[in-house]
Amino acid sequence: MLVDFSAHFNRIDLVYQTIDGIPLEAAVLIPKSLIPDPSKSYPVLVHFHGGALIVGTNPDPSFFAQWIIDLATTTPAIVISPAYRLLPESSGADILADVSTFFTWLHTSFPSSLRSALSTDTPFPTPDLSRIAAVGESAGGYLSIQAGLLFNAHARIKAVGAAYPAQYPDAEAYNQRKLGNAEAEAVVDGYLERVRRGEMPTRVSSPWPRGKELVEAMCATGRHREMMGGDERLGITGATRVAREGGWEVPAVWVIQGEDDDLVPKAGADFVVETMREVLPDVPVKYTVEPGPHLLDLDCGMDVPWIKEGVEFMKKYWL
Numbered sequence: 001m002l003v004d005f006s007a008h009f010n011r012i013d014l015v016y017q018t019i020d021g022i023p024l025e026a027a028v029l030i031p032k033s034l035i036p037d038p039s040k041s042y043p044v045l046v047h048f049h050g051g052a053l054i055v056g057t058n059p060d061p062s063f064f065a066q067w068i069i070d071l072a073t074t075t076p077a078i079v080i081s082p083a084y085r086l087l088p089e090s091s092g093a094d095i096l097a098d099v100s101t102f103f104t105w106l107h108t109s110f111p112s113s114l115r116s117a118l119s120t121d122t123p124f125p126t127p128d129l130s131r132i133a134a135v136g137e138s139a140g141g142y143l144s145i146q147a148g149l150l151f152n153a154h155a156r157i158k159a160v161g162a163a164y165p166a167q168y169p170d171a172e173a174y175n176q177r178k179l180g181n182a183e184a185e186a187v188v189d190g191y192l193e194r195v196r197r198g199e200m201p202t203r204v205s206s207p208w209p210r211g212k213e214l215v216e217a218m219c220a221t222g223r224h225r226e227m228m229g230g231d232e233r234l235g236i237t238g239a240t241r242v243a244r245e246g247g248w249e250v251p252a253v254w255v256i257q258g259e260d261d262d263l264v265p266k267a268g269a270d271f272v273v274e275t276m277r278e279v280l281p282d283v284p285v286k287y288t289v290e291p292g293p294h295l296l297d298l299d300c301g302m303d304v305p306w307i308k309e310g311v312e313f314m315k316k317y318w319l
Contacts (some may be wrong), residue, residue, distance in 0.1 A: 005029060013027055013116070024084065031073040043319060044296065045078065048134065051215070052138065065163065067301055086206060093231040107154065131318055132155070133159045136165070141165030145162050146233075149240060150219065158317050162262045163256040164258060164296075166264050167224065171272060173271065174224070175225045252286075260293050266289065284317065
């Protein structure tokens with residue numbers, strides 16, 4: 001069921017950078033429950049959309065979990081969901097660059113850009129950039145964790161909520177090469193060849209199910225690592241090493257994983273959590289495993305006990 005964002009939020013789209021002449025926008029979702037008080041400022045909830053880094057839009061109504069809506073509207077918090085370049089026309093390193101640029105923009109230009117976009121007679125909800133959390137589903141969960149590990153010197157995220165995020169190139173459970181599906185191999189080969197020939201322009205939005213055939217072919221062949229590229233920071237091993245050597249504060253991380261997820265297997269999430277706990281033992285990490293498939297939390301509100309528990313963990317560090 002598609003989320004009707006207009007039922008819960010007022011939306012404003014702001015450009016945070018331009019790449020190859022293409023504007024990359026951040027969707028600002030202001031809860032209708034938020035009545036701006038000039039004496040207050042409001043926490044910020046950054047959301048990265050899912051879609052295997054290949055498809056999706058900011059935010060994608062096919063993937064936005066109910067508990068994130070509940071969290072934003074009851075806190076209340078200003079949601080901001082940035083677009084980013086998509087694979088395979090762009091590389092994993094390009095996507096990381098977009099995430100870094102977004103957080104620079106967030107801290108330097110977002111408040112003034114938001115004020116300019118609102119009409120002068122509209123009460124201004126002052127964002128509190130000392131209280132930032134990052135959330136995301138699947139590829140968006142991956143980017144939320146990566147932002148906290150790689151860029152928190154300037155991102156200044158306090159807490160992360162990452163659902164089934166183990167789309168890491170060094171998570172072997174997610175990157176098992178699968179042979180024997182000639183049709184799927186042909187889809188991936190054909191698409192990559194068109195990219196190599198320069199026939200595929202940079203993409204920053206492909207609302208689901210647009211691009212479904214490529215995502216399904218990638219899953220059927222296990223070729224995600226090939227699409228992402230070789231930058232060591234893309235892996236959880238490399239990212240945790242960067243964070244440890246950088247010495248900046250890494251946010252608390254809540255990981256959600258379905259036991260029966262056949263797209264992003266539990267073994268991959270196990271590896272991600274174990275690596276974070278081993279390399280960064282001082283970082284609070286909560287790992288919630290529940291029966292269910294990919295997108296198991298999609299229809300779960302904050303009244304679900306395990307969601308409530310995870311949200312309280314996030315709030316302890318965020319608010």
